[in-house]
């Protein structure tokens with residue numbers, strides 16, 4: 001069994017909880033409130049900005065051109081393609097994408113980013129791959145599942161979102177998985193334990209991100225700017 005298969009097996013209850021989450025179900029049946037879509041896009045725009053920087057740190061730790069190329073392609077993907085699913089949510093919510101940019105991260109989103117940043121700074125390339133993998137992996141599976149279950153046509157409000165994530169054939173998930181399997185063959189038991197821990201925490205944080213958006217999570221005390 002490859003290491004990525006082992007990771008996926010351990011994370012199975014979290015993947016299932018994500019598929020059942022009301023935000024994900026809301027994408028499937030087209031029933032999400034405008035504020036929920038707006039909160040998601042505000043948070044995800046900043047989340048992806050941080051993700052680009054984390055890929056930059058990952059590149060600084062690469063020894064091989066192929067690894068640099070893999071992360072470089074992912075940066076371009078976020079910059080040039082991953083704006084489409086955000087635009088889909090904005091259109092449904094009836095707001096301009098530009099209006100949702102530049103907001104501070106709410107607690108769960110910040111927690112997720114800080115988790116990845118810590119491992120990016122402190123960890124090996126194997127640990128970095130493990131902490132980043134739940135991001136593409138959970139979305140790819142959500143997309144595929146929603147295509148099968150909701151079988152959306154073009155009239156579905158989230159058709160673009162669902163097909164964007166579910167129809168990817170050149171999946172980055174597959175690339176990350178084979179690289180992690182290769183890395184794990186050379187890794188010590190201790191490093192593999194750390195990789196698993198980082199991976200599972202990121203899966204939990206993927207769940208928390210959906211929950212944060214659904215519940216419009218905010219910091220406990222709202223502060224006014226002091227003049």
Ligand SMILES: Cc1ncc(CO)c(N)n1
Pocket residue numbers: 044047048134135136139206209
């Ligand atoms: C929180 C989160 N996880 C994964 C993805 C997919 O890239 C995303 N856009 N946002």
